[in-house]
Amino acid sequence: xxERVGVIDYGLANIRSVINAIxxxxxxxxxxxxxSELESADAVVLPGVGNFRSGMKALRERxxxxxxxxxxxxxGRPFLGICLGLHFLFDASEEGGESGLGxxxxxxxxxxxxxxxxxxxxxxxxxEIDDSPCLFTDLEPPLDFYFAHSYHVPLEGVAESIxxxxxxxxxxxxxxxxxxxxxxxxxxxxxxxxxxxxxLENFLTVS
Amino acid sequence: xLKVRIIPCLDVDKGRVVKGVNFVxxxxxxxxxxxxxxxxxxxxxxxxxxxxxxxxxxxxxxFDVVRHTAEECFMPLTVGGGVRVLDDxxxxxxxxxxxxxxxxxxxxxxxxxxxxxxKFGSQCIVVSIDAKTVGDGRHEIFxxxxxxxxxxxxxxxxxxxxxxxxxxxxxxxxxxxxxxxxFNLPLxxxxxxxxxxxxxxxxxxxxxxxxxEGVIEGHASAVLAASIFHFGTYTIGQAKAHMxxxxxxxxxxxxx
Numbered sequence: 045x046x047e048r049v050g051v052i053d054y055g056l057a058n059i060r061s062v063i064n065a066i067x068x069x070x071x072x073x074x075x076x077x078x079x080s081e082l083e084s085a086d087a088v089v090l091p092g093v094g095n096f097r098s099g100m101k102a103l104r105e106r107x108x109x110x111x112x113x114x115x116x117x118x119x120g121r122p123f124l125g126i127c128l129g130l131h132f133l134f135d136a137s138e139e140g141g142e143s144g145l146g147x148x149x150x151x152x153x154x155x156x157x158x159x160x161x162x163x164x165x166x167x168x169x170x171x172e173i174d175d176s177p178c179l180f181t182d183l184e185p186p187l188d189f190y191f192a193h194s195y196h197v198p199l200e201g202v203a204e205s206i207x208x209x210x211x212x213x214x215x216x217x218x219x220x221x222x223x224x225x226x227x228x229x230x231x232x233x234x235x236x237x238x239x240x241x242x243x244l245e246n247f248l249t250v251s
Numbered sequence: 252x253l254k255v256r257i258i259p260c261l262d263v264d265k266g267r268v269v270k271g272v273n274f275v276x277x278x279x280x281x282x283x284x285x286x287x288x289x290x291x292x293x294x295x296x297x298x299x300x301x302x303x304x305x306x307x308x309x310x311x312x313x314f315d316v317v318r319h320t321a322e323e324c325f326m327p328l329t330v331g332g333g334v335r336v337l338d339d340x341x342x343x344x345x346x347x348x349x350x351x352x353x354x355x356x357x358x359x360x361x362x363x364x365x366x367x368x369x370k371f372g373s374q375c376i377v378v379s380i381d382a383k384t385v386g387d388g389r390h391e392i393f394x395x396x397x398x399x400x401x402x403x404x405x406x407x408x409x410x411x412x413x414x415x416x417x418x419x420x421x422x423x424x425x426x427x428x429x430x431x432x433x434f435n436l437p438l439x440x441x442x443x444x445x446x447x448x449x450x451x452x453x454x455x456x457x458x459x460x461x462x463x464e465g466v467i468e469g470h471a472s473a474v475l476a477a478s479i480f481h482f483g484t485y486t487i488g489q490a491k492a493h494m495x496x497x498x499x500x501x502x503x504x505x506x507x
Contacts, residue, residue, distance in 0.1 A: 162446075167255075192349070
């Protein structure tokens with residue numbers, strides 16, 4: 045049972061909205077400002093907006109990488125990455141030199157701009173789910189979530205078994221993934237009204 | 252498919268909504284947080300606060316408004332008006348805003364947009380453009396509520412702001428603002444077609460058809476309106492139903 049949720053602050057992201065959203069549920073939320081502060085968390089949330097390279101650099105400087113490897117990968121505590129927090133799980137990003145956490149094989153790419161598909165991909169878009177993955181429990185299509193990003197993880201090259209929701213913006217991309225205790229979403233549940241709140245509730249109760 | 256966003260806008264002065272409202276179930280019609288809550292419940296896709304507070308001392312109130320709104324409304328929040336330095340943006344984001352709209356400060360010093368996008372990411376930097384069509388069919392930027400001409404061509408300006416890292420353009424048809432006769436469609440289309448980033452059309456909406464025109468003819472990615480929603484002429488739901496019937500993709504409430 046999740047009682048304490050640690051939200052990672054690496055000094056660049058707006059974490060207020062995520063904290064506000066989690067505060068709607070009967071759990072205790074705390075902000076961790078460096079890796080060691082996460083120890084007491086039953087579950088970890090890694091929000092993110094901004095730039096991949098500076099974000100990863102800040103995560104490393106605050107000693108999160110080692111700590112996350114232990115808590116999430118070795119100990120198996122529930123983890124939710126949001127937006128850039130999904131990108132961090134991969135090997136690398138076109139957005140910049142720093143390597144990612146490398147928990148999931150794949151590379152983050154920039155969207156190609158077309159007259160139909162402007163970049164950033166900004167606004168509400170539908171995601172396709174299959175087999176009712178646990179984050180989407182009790183959520184029925186059509187499922188629109190709020191996106192705000194210029195980079196994405198192409199579907200191709202990511203193990204099919206871990207992709208739980210697919211978005212489409214000129215190309216199909218990973219909208220959500222699940223692997224055991226590891227969860228990540230490209231959209232912003234904390235900004236996606238009812239559907240987003242349900243998804244967060246699912247993370248806190250069924251993950 | 253990416254949905255077209257419908258964005259209600261609240262004009263806020265010293266922490267109070269300035270335009271009249273007649274929502275039936277409001278206890279305090281001037282409270283922006285309460286109005287935000289209603290728009291949230293109605294399924295608005297995003298909310299914009301325009302802080303029209305003139306004096307610096309009263310600026311703190313907008314942070315409180317954003318903070319309280321963000322505590323209970325889980326939709327994207329944009330705040331514009333009086334954003335002049337990087338610290339203004341930082342304070343808005345810390346209060347819970349997702350995006351800051353920059354207008355006059357960008358005209359005064361375009362590099363400010365570049366600095367803001369580098370520091371906070373393009374996704375949270377909206378460049379707000381007030382433009383009018385001038386005599387020869389050109390579109391020109393105006394500042395100070397449409398009073399001061401700048402001589403800057405609106406299309407060139409929008410392109411330049413995109414190069415500097417703006418993530419979105421909030422385009423107000425100054426010659427239509429408050430007229431209720433619809434967006435300046437040639438202006439909206441000229442800018443939407445010129446830039447690879449989303450354009451939010453604003454200014455002049457009096458009928459639901461105007462919202463549709465902004466998308467179909469103006470090529471806007473999102474539409475913003477104030478008075479039709481403030482005065483209760485239409486609800487967000489009616490606007491969505493109207494746009495859907497006209498073939499514009501809109502977001503519907505999820506089944507839970």
